[in-house]
Amino acid sequence: MADRIEEHPILGVVEKGRKVCFSFDGKEIEGYEGEPIAAALKAAGVMVHRYTQKEHKPRGIFCAIGRCTDCVMIVDGVPNVRTCITPLKEGMAVRTQYGVSDKAFEEQ
Amino acid sequence: MNSVNDRSRDIGEYVPAEDDDMLICRCEEITKGEIRRAVHDGMWTMTEIRRYLRAGMGLCQGQTCSWLVKGIVARELGVSPAEIEPATSRVPMRPIEMHIFAKEGDTDEE
Amino acid sequence: MKRYDLIIVGAGPSGLSAAIEAAKKGLNVIVFDENEKPGGQLFKQIHKFFGSKEHRAKVRGFVIGRQLLEEAAEAGVTVKLNATVIGLYQDKEVVVKQGAGIKHYKADSVVIATGAAENMVLFPGWTLPGVIGAGAAQTMMNLHGILPGKKILMLGSGNVGLVVSFQLMQCGCEVVALVDAAPRVGGYGVHASKVARCGVPFYLSHTIVEAEGEEYVKGVTIAEVDDKFRFIPGTEKHFEVDTICMAVGLSPMSQLLKMAGAEMTDDPRRGGQVPVCDKYGRTSIPGVFAAGDVSGIEEASSAMIEGRMAGVIAAQFLGYIDKEELDKELAELDKALDGLRQGMFAPANRGKLIEKTEEGIDISSNLLKKGYVADDEIDRFPGVTHKKGIHPVIECTQNIPCNPCQDACPKKCISIGDNITSLPIAVYEGDCIGCGMCVASCSGQAIFLVDEDCGDGSATITIPYEFLPLPKEGTKGVALGRNGHVVCEAEVVSVRSATAFDKTHLLTMRVPKEYAMTARFFKEAEREVSR
Numbered sequence: 001m002a003d004r005i006e007e008h009p010i011l012g013v014v015e016k017g018r019k020v021c022f023s024f025d026g027k028e029i030e031g032y033e034g035e036p037i038a039a040a041l042k043a044a045g046v047m048v049h050r051y052t053q054k055e056h057k058p059r060g061i062f063c064a065i066g067r068c069t070d071c072v073m074i075v076d077g078v079p080n081v082r083t084c085i086t087p088l089k090e091g092m093a094v095r096t097q098y099g100v101s102d103k104a105f106e107e108q
Numbered sequence: 109m110n111s112v113n114d115r116s117r118d119i120g121e122y123v124p125a126e127d128d129d130m131l132i133c134r135c136e137e138i139t140k141g142e143i144r145r146a147v148h149d150g151m152w153t154m155t156e157i158r159r160y161l162r163a164g165m166g167l168c169q170g171q172t173c174s175w176l177v178k179g180i181v182a183r184e185l186g187v188s189p190a191e192i193e194p195a196t197s198r199v200p201m202r203p204i205e206m207h208i209f210a211k212e213g214d215t216d217e218e
Numbered sequence: 219m220k221r222y223d224l225i226i227v228g229a230g231p232s233g234l235s236a237a238i239e240a241a242k243k244g245l246n247v248i249v250f251d252e253n254e255k256p257g258g259q260l261f262k263q264i265h266k267f268f269g270s271k272e273h274r275a276k277v278r279g280f281v282i283g284r285q286l287l288e289e290a291a292e293a294g295v296t297v298k299l300n301a302t303v304i305g306l307y308q309d310k311e312v313v314v315k316q317g318a319g320i321k322h323y324k325a326d327s328v329v330i331a332t333g334a335a336e337n338m339v340l341f342p343g344w345t346l347p348g349v350i351g352a353g354a355a356q357t358m359m360n361l362h363g364i365l366p367g368k369k370i371l372m373l374g375s376g377n378v379g380l381v382v383s384f385q386l387m388q389c390g391c392e393v394v395a396l397v398d399a400a401p402r403v404g405g406y407g408v409h410a411s412k413v414a415r416c417g418v419p420f421y422l423s424h425t426i427v428e429a430e431g432e433e434y435v436k437g438v439t440i441a442e443v444d445d446k447f448r449f450i451p452g453t454e455k456h457f458e459v460d461t462i463c464m465a466v467g468l469s470p471m472s473q474l475l476k477m478a479g480a481e482m483t484d485d486p487r488r489g490g491q492v493p494v495c496d497k498y499g500r501t502s503i504p505g506v507f508a509a510g511d512v513s514g515i516e517e518a519s520s521a522m523i524e525g526r527m528a529g530v531i532a533a534q535f536l537g538y539i540d541k542e543e544l545d546k547e548l549a550e551l552d553k554a555l556d557g558l559r560q561g562m563f564a565p566a567n568r569g570k571l572i573e574k575t576e577e578g579i580d581i582s583s584n585l586l587k588k589g590y591v592a593d594d595e596i597d598r599f600p601g602v603t604h605k606k607g608i609h610p611v612i613e614c615t616q617n618i619p620c621n622p623c624q625d626a627c628p629k630k631c632i633s634i635g636d637n638i639t640s641l642p643i644a645v646y647e648g649d650c651i652g653c654g655m656c657v658a659s660c661s662g663q664a665i666f667l668v669d670e671d672c673g674d675g676s677a678t679i680t681i682p683y684e685f686l687p688l689p690k691e692g693t694k695g696v697a698l699g700r701n702g703h704v705v706c707e708a709e710v711v712s713v714r715s716a717t718a719f720d721k722t723h724l725l726t727m728r729v730p731k732e733y734a735m736t737a738r739f740f741k742e743a744e745r746e747v748s749r
Contacts, residue, residue, distance in 0.1 A: 004363055005390065009684050009686045010278065035362055039362040042358065043364055047348060048433055053137070057345060058347055058432075058434065060347025060348065061350060061358070062350055063350075063351050064350070064355075065253070066253075067168060067171045068168050068171060068172050069135060069203065070345075080167060084354075085253075085254065140340075172338060175490060176338065189484070190486055194476070194482070197477040199304055199305035199477070200313075201303065201304045201473060201477075208319065208320060209320065212320040
């Protein structure tokens with residue numbers, strides 16, 4: 001997990017919750033309980049959270065504080081979940097959002 | 109009357125620009141060209157632009173693009189952004205699922 | 219519907235400060251914040267704050283956040299998190315979304331302390347994943363322990379852009395360039411200098427032409443702009459980056475006040491749409507007050523004082539204190555706030571080009587264009603003196619309201635005087651013992667201990683060091699100049715760490731004596747490769 005800061009020169013050792021498994025588009029990945037879903041995805045190298053409705057353009061983390069809504073994904077079947085402020089739980093099913101669906105545009 | 113509301117003012121025709129396809133409203137995917145054209149269609153206030161194009165009416169409610177839209181409208185009208193009438197502020201300030209909104213007040217007092 | 223004497227929206231520096239003051243006066247106070255954690259931006263601020271003791275200077279932002287939360291708890295303030303205020307109605311009825319419910323509360327007074335939102339600028343590719351706000355970078359690295367990227371370009375040379383660039387390097391990211399369309403660095407020179415000496419090139423009068431990549435950012439092209447901000451053909455520069463970070467200003471989040479019917483104005487000097495209010499935050503609605511960035515963009519230090527003002531004013535509004543007590547308290551807070559609003563970066567000086575310091579010294583033009591004071595400019599500042607033996611070299615070259623260095627020296631080698639914005643003077647008679655308290659106390663990391671001639675052809679330079687891994691005694695590497703370029707070989711002769719230094723380590727390096735006044739940073743030999 002090269003994208004995680006293990007020890008910070010000012011903040012010290014970064015405290016994390018329990019390690020948990022969740023799925024991203026059906027693939028099992030690991031993260032820490034309670035951290036934002038977006039943080040766990042970022043640590044796993046996931047950049048694209050969704051594709052837009054009209055232009056089908058990729059979007060990812062932008063504001064990271066729940067304002068811009070660019071990082072929304074389908075979490076446990078619910079669309080438009082702001083992953084940057086939604087805490088990760090064991091077993092969550094996180095899916096890329098295409099428009100407002102979890103089906104790729106050509107399947108919609 | 110300030111110059112922004114002076115509808116007799118001639119702001120000229122819409123002239124296409126190179127960066128008209130730049131996306132401004134990230135949520136509703138509205139471009140700079142659409143906003144510029146809307147100004148020439150007579151939409152001079154932020155509220156008008158919102159209703160006409162839905163720019164700033166998406167999930168984030170204009171949190172990101174408001175000041176960009178304002179800048180574009182101001183430029184098109186040849187005024188300072190400070191003169192552009194801001195959009196109405198109303199409840200809810202943040203996106204809320206309808207089922208929560210529907211239960212307003214329907215919760216226990218602490 | 220539950221009633222409170224005072225409802226505060228926003229648990230950042232101003233909201234919490236307002237809550238503490240009001241609760242101390244006996245008001246029944248509740249603070250709502252939409253975030254999962256309180257403190258606003260304070261917990262993302264890991265640098266030491268500027269100011270004087272009364273402004274909590276040299277304390278790191280996140281520590282101030284903890285202190286405020288403790289004080290709030292002691293004062294009996296209730297802080298409700300994950301509680302989004304979605305509406306402010308007539309008669310101070312506050313509508314709050316909490317979990318899956320919406321509740322209404324009645325307040326007798328309200329403090330709006332909702333802070334600000336980040337501005338963004340447009341360029342082709344600005345919607346690509348990997349283009350983020352500076353606040354997002356801070357949130358990821360300082361709250362969640364996640365690297366925002368590996369190779370990053372920063373757009374914006376204001377204090378946010380500078381501070382976040384430094385923070386990115388502290389957690390191990392590479393900042394490939396700091397870019398600003400403005401012709402001059404917008405933030406404090408000391409913040410710029412600590413970034414520049416690490417080797418980050420500054421591109422002023424430059425902006426982003428395009429972010430490249432299909433699915434996410436893979437590169438970025440910048441180009442120089444003329445005085446009308448038009449690209450100058452042929453000046454394009456390309457960088458391979460995975461992240462572009464925008465720090466291009468903030469806008470007040472004042473919508474709640476507008477909703478409540480407060481008179482609003484659009485004031486570019488305050489950052490956009492703000493309530494019409496007096497200097498203490500009284501809006502046009504009696505009993506509704508504004509504090510912090512929502513009423514004009516400033517630093518967290520001033521937000522805290524504005525919050526305290528709003529707190530005591532609310533107390534007087536509801537009769538908990540009388541006019542006399544209010545005036546007494548406000549007089550004190552006024553003084554504290556005025557202290558912060560002085561110097562080159564004072565709100566009144568925004569947008570002005572200042573060419574001379576208060577002392578009449580020419581401001582370094584290199585500092586404003588490239589982020590560092592050039593070697594041939596540094597000697598004209600009063601903190602830079604030469605003497606035999608170890609002594610402080612204070613590279614503080616702009617008038618900013620900050621004075622912890624003056625109190626830090628047990629031997630009184632550093633003097634600022636009563637005017638908090640004066641440039642620190644190295645007192646020649648002072649007998650430096652090399653304790654390093656000044657180095658660690660300088661929030662701008664602008665103080666060095668230098669022994670210009672150790673007698674064996676070498677010089678030693680003690681620098682503040684806040685990176686990992688911490689080099690050890692004997693570590694060999696290179697010394698970098700103020701511009702971040704290698705000036706000579708260097709060896710670490712000591713590394714001192716102490717609780718009093720508060721995570722700023724004092725790294726002393728030995729260099730050939732001719733580099734005593736140019737070597738200002740240390741880079742370990744292998745680290746360059748491994749990074």
